[in-house]
Amino acid sequence: MDEAAALVDLSVAELVERFRTTAAADCFAELYRRTRRRVFGVALRLVADPALAEEICHDAFLRAYEGFASLRGVEFSAWVCRIAENLALNARRHRAVVERARADLAKEPAAPGPERHLISRQEVEIAGAILASLRPEQRDVLLLRHLERLSHGEICAVTGHSPAEVRSHLQNARRNFAIHWRRRTAAGVEDDG
Amino acid sequence: MDEETFSAELDPVLAAVGERRAGCPAVERLSAHAHGELSGEELAAVEEHRRRCPLCARELDLLAAGPVPVDEVTWKRAERALDGRPAPWRRAAGRSAGRRAGVIAAAAAALVVGVALWQGRQPPPPAGPVSVTRGSGLQPLQPSGSVHDVERFEWSAPPIAARFLVEVRQGEEVVYRGESTVSALSLPREVRGRLEAGSAYRWRVQALAPEGRVFLESAWVDFRLMP
Numbered sequence: 305m306d307e308a309a310a311l312v313d314l315s316v317a318e319l320v321e322r323f324r325t326t327a328a329a330d331c332f333a334e335l336y337r338r339t340r341r342r343v344f345g346v347a348l349r350l351v352a353d354p355a356l357a358e359e360i361c362h363d364a365f366l367r368a369y370e371g372f373a374s375l376r377g378v379e380f381s382a383w384v385c386r387i388a389e390n391l392a393l394n395a396r397r398h399r400a401v402v403e404r405a406r407a408d409l410a411k412e413p414a415a416p417g418p419e420r421h422l423i424s425r426q427e428v429e430i431a432g433a434i435l436a437s438l439r440p441e442q443r444d445v446l447l448l449r450h451l452e453r454l455s456h457g458e459i460c461a462v463t464g465h466s467p468a469e470v471r472s473h474l475q476n477a478r479r480n481f482a483i484h485w486r487r488r489t490a491a492g493v494e495d496d497g
Numbered sequence: 498m499d500e501e502t503f504s505a506e507l508d509p510v511l512a513a514v515g516e517r518r519a520g521c522p523a524v525e526r527l528s529a530h531a532h533g534e535l536s537g538e539e540l541a542a543v544e545e546h547r548r549r550c551p552l553c554a555r556e557l558d559l560l561a562a563g564p565v566p567v568d569e570v571t572w573k574r575a576e577r578a579l580d581g582r583p584a585p586w587r588r589a590a591g592r593s594a595g596r597r598a599g600v601i602a603a604a605a606a607a608l609v610v611g612v613a614l615w616q617g618r619q620p621p622p623p624a625g626p627v628s629v630t631r632g633s634g635l636q637p638l639q640p641s642g643s644v645h646d647v648e649r650f651e652w653s654a655p656p657i658a659a660r661f662l663v664e665v666r667q668g669e670e671v672v673y674r675g676e677s678t679v680s681a682l683s684l685p686r687e688v689r690g691r692l693e694a695g696s697a698y699r700w701r702v703q704a705l706a707p708e709g710r711v712f713l714e715s716a717w718v719d720f721r722l723m724p
Contacts, residue, residue: 332586344575345564350556356679358575362582363679366653369586370636385564386528391679393524393556394659398678423513431514435551443551444558449500450508451515478498482507 320380323372332372336365339381346385350392351399352454352462360395364388399452427489434484442477445470514552521553522546531560583638583651635704635713640720647692647722649683650700652715658704662711665700672698694724 311334314322323331343364347357364387368375375383435443444463448454454462459470522530522543529535530543547554567575635658638651650663663682665673673688692698698720704713 329586333584336584336586340579341567341572341576342564344572344579345567348565348567348571349562350559354571354575355578358578359679359681361575362579362584363654363681366584366680367658369584370653386532389528389531389560390524393527395678396556397518397524398660423510425517427510428513428517431510432550432552435514436549436554438551440554440558444555447511447515447551447555450504450511474500475498478500478503482498482503485507485510 316380320375324375332369335380339384340365342381343384343388347388347392350389351395352448352452352458356395357392360388360391363391367391396452430488431485434481434488437484438477438480441465441469442473442480445473446477446481449474518552520546521550524556527553527556528560531557585636585638585653635702635715637700637702637715637718640700641718643721643723645723647684647689647720649681650702651681652702654680654702654704654713658706658713660705660709662703662705663700664703665698666717667696667698692722694722697721 311319311330314334316335316338319331319335322328323335340361344357344361347360347364348354351357351360364384367387368384378386435446438446441463445459445465448459448462449456456467456470459465460467463470465473526535526539526543530540535543543553547557636653638653640647640650652661654661659678661677661680661682663673663675663677664671665684665688672691673684675682675684699717700720701717702715703711706712
């Protein structure tokens with residue numbers, strides 16, 4: 305029987321066992337072919353960016369190939385998805401830092417002095433608390449729009465909301481966040497004084 | 498409140514929230530929570546953090562939602578791109594099938610060498626993994642040897658690496674340093690424009706653990722931009 309045809313007939317569990325015992329790369333190639341769409345979907349859920357999801361998907365399989373010996377007692381695609389999840393979460397967090405740096409670079413150079421406002425740790429905690437107090441649908445669209453820089457269409461795709469719902473949640477979220485922010489930071493200044 | 502007014506006043510605040518994740522659980526811990534692997538104090542700590550931190554709450558919601566059902570158009574595009582990437586299992590699978598396709602492969606290799614000689618160029622280096630620091634598990638994939646262009650650097654790495662640092666040198670001079678969270682890094686256009694055809698360069702990649710420590714380093718890999 306043709307070897308390639310024989311691989312197609314094997315289950316994922318059988319392919320894993322064969323790759324473990326023979327290290328035949330075409331077994332891994334077949335595993336890759338069968339599971340990569342799911343892994344791509346996992347990454348896409350977390351980063352909402354097809355190009356980055358593709359990077360993460362490829363990277364997850366490269367790491368799975370290198371670290372195959374550590375696969376024990378878990379289904380193959382679940383294992384690779386888990387690698388992709390961790391990569392995607394790291395990428396999300398890293399992206400926040402890069403976006404901030406990019407935004408800072410795009411601005412006019414700030415004049416040194418008291419007028420350049422640096423956000424304190426206390427203010428970050430206040431902002432985090434306000435976000436946590438928002439209704440989940442408002443919090444999500446606010447973060448997607450103003451932190452992750454998604455378009456309205458992309459937010460609809462990610463959240464499943466209609467365009468009108470996205471507009472409404474965003475409007476309410478901005479208003480509520482701003483009201484609470486001004487109240488809390490003004491109170492903070494008075495307390496300090 | 499309109500978007501412009503909000504952005505001018507409060508985007509930097511939200512960006513600072515997104516950037517300063519010092520108190521957040523490591524991604525591995527969040528992932529373990531999402532998969533129901535935490536218990537006792539660990540579980541309670543993440544749950545408590547989730548109530549206070551909207552970013553982690555959002556990440557946990559996304560993890561719980563599972564994979565996106567990928568539509569055909571998006572998938573076809575991604576599939577084409579994935580098929581174009583170098584992968585060790587693809588090259589090795591090609592070699593393992595070599596007995597069956599030996600004659601064809603030999604003929605193709607002869608043709609490649611023949612074309613290269615006819616063009617007055619050196620044949621490309623043999624495909625395959627580039628040497629790495631022994632036992633490191635950090636393996637550069639491309640570029641290596643003579644190349645027409647350097648758009649991106651790719652390597653394979655162990656699952657525990659959180660970030661990577663890529664360094665390119667010409668002799669001892671550092672030409673470029675870049676950072677990536679995945680096993681690939683696109684070379685910025687302005688740097689590509691500075692690489693000189695015919696000159697020899699070398700690159701290496703370092704893997705960083707989640708806490709930021711370099712724990713693996715590949716060997717230097719030589720490449721030369723063909724004129």
